[in-house]
Amino acid sequence: MEQLKQRILNEGIVISDEILKVDSFLNHQIDPLLMHDIGAEFARRFARRRVTKILTLESSGIAPALMTGLLLRVPVIFAKKRIPSTLTQGFYRASVFSYTKQETTELIVAERFLTPADTILIIDDFLANGEAARGLTDIVTRSGASLAGIGVVIEKAFQPGGALLRERGLRVDSLVRIRRLAPDGIEFVDE
């Protein structure tokens, strides 16, 4: 997605060879018009998969997931990292390890929002080690719903998450894939 590459090149800050900061348009300040275009691209790519719900996790996945849901006209569920005080009925939980934060967090999804009749599209902002995507796919599997695939805004292709998910036969669609992060530049996988 050329527009997204340009924003990453113009505004992305390479913090280390593993960490890219894109907080001016994606995960602190958000550009709603870019998110709309991202949603339109995911909607186009998954248009034939009969998606009934989008699943993401708080907080940075919400914006691209919401715009995809708007354009596919389906509800969006965001997994919570803590059990809400109002979640009194059953819920799925999955533990995921964040390498960036070096800690384990939980993903919580109310059972009643996922049924065997659903076809779920998972959306997230970043794919690196694939822990969050693994946790979300585990929850989808346990619910009995079908999984249409995983839509990722930015994949760090030099980290193993994308390969691990694709080896499992899952469809992973990343809008941009980064081959290498370095102080002198950001290299994309040619596609």
Place this chain on the structure above:
Amino acid sequence: MEQLKQRILNEGIVISDEILKVDSFLNHQIDPLLMHDIGAEFARRFARRRVTKILTLESSGIAPALMTGLLLRVPVIFAKKRIPSTLTQGFYRASVFSYTKQETTELIVAERFLTPADTILIIDDFLANGEAARGLTDIVTRSGASLAGIGVVIEKAFQPGGALLRERGLRVDSLVRIRRLAPDGIEFVDE
């Protein structure tokens, strides 16, 4: 906003006389089409205020804020509750107490996204005691930006936040105001 009242009446669950659960369309599962209509309503109400940025907080404020930003064509900033590992430059912080969770959380906003040239519209899902709105208005004040007002999806008018903010001369626009929560029903303020 009649459509929102109907959704609250049809799907809202009264957990206690202070807590309303609306997790089927607002803060766990999200209805993107409803959020779009909510965004359109906030955009209409604040159309003449020359808003340059929207400010909200993670996570449940993001959806209504993003749609408002889409329709006003301005960026959306969401305050974080933890300092991100990538936030290496200056940031504002405000402590807010959540009565629902009975704990103090921090709101963090990178300094570089708020300038004295900005006019900020604060958007949030709920207004109860007004702590989150107070924290966000404090950050706007410290940045030197102007405040256009506060847009709230659901105001619990029986709690003091709305009155406290309006007494300070702030414009608070709530799409629905709830007068009373009871097991036998939800009463709205007539408007």
